Every structure is written in structure tokens, then in C-alpha cells.
Amino acid sequence: MYSQIRNIQWIVLFLVCPYTIAWAETVNITVSGISFEPKVIAIQPGDTVSWTGMTGHSTTLVSKLSPNGALEWDSRIGSDFENTFNEEGVYIYKCKPHSNLGMAGAIIVGNPTNIDMLREHGQNHNFKEIINQAIEYAEKYQDSDL
Ligand SMILES: [Cu+2]
DSSP: OHHHHHHHHHHHHHHHSOHHHHTOOEEEEEEETTEEESSEEEEOTTOEEEEOOOTTOOOEEOGGGSOTTOOOOBOOTTOOEEEEOOSOEEEEEEOGGGGGGTOEEEEEESSOTTHHHHHHHSTTSTTHHHHHHHHHHHHHHHHHHO
16 A cells, blocks of 8 residues: 555656656767767757867857747857757757858757748758758657657
């Protein structure tokens, strides 16, 4: 009887407690040459991304290619950086010193809510390559999730 009560308590805890808090993770992105590695990642709301090996580089949100109202970030060039993502969507970020060379990355948080915007506006831009990789990744990820 006591163990049944305990089991119910666990079930209630799991229902009440958002999974994002219970299983929040930190995912690392590093730099290889003038590329972020990996270039595209998928995480869940509440997860944190940590950029390391950032000598000579920055991580900077490209807000017009990210969810509406996304909190901006702009790391100091050369400094490692961390950001926690709570809102769903695809975030495109760049390295300021190398954005003209296409140094950029994509973070898919939960559902890619702004993927249609990326499909429409992503083609004639500096970040075409990373946008297309993100769209491809998001489509695969969605399929495997269903
Ligand atoms: Cu760079």
C-alpha cells in the first residue's frame, strides 16, 4: 500500500513537473577552422548551449532569421559563451568576424515554429547554406519524432 502511494506521488510529480526542468541538458558547440561544430543541433526548451574554443570568434543571434521576439545574444569576440533556450523555433546565429564567409549555425529548439519563414526568406541571404541545412534537419527530426 505504501509503495502504491509512492508510485502515485512519482506519477503526480512527472505530470506536474515540466520535463524541460527535469531533463534540461547542456549541449556543446565548438569551432573548427571557420565552422561551428556541429553546425546544426536540435535541443529541447530549457536546454543550454555552450560555445567553446571561441578564440577569434563570436556567437551572435541573427534576429531576422529567428523566432519573433527571440531574446538576442551577442558574445564578446574570443570568449566562450552560454545561452539557455526557452522558446521553441529555429535560431540562426553567426560569427561576427566571419559572417561574410558564411560562419553561422542553427539551433532547433523543440518544434521548428518559424520554418516557413526560413523557407521564404532564407534563400537570398548570406546564410543560405546553414538555413538549408537547418530546414533539412528540422524536417528529418520532425518525421522521426512522429
Ligand atoms: Cu568566426
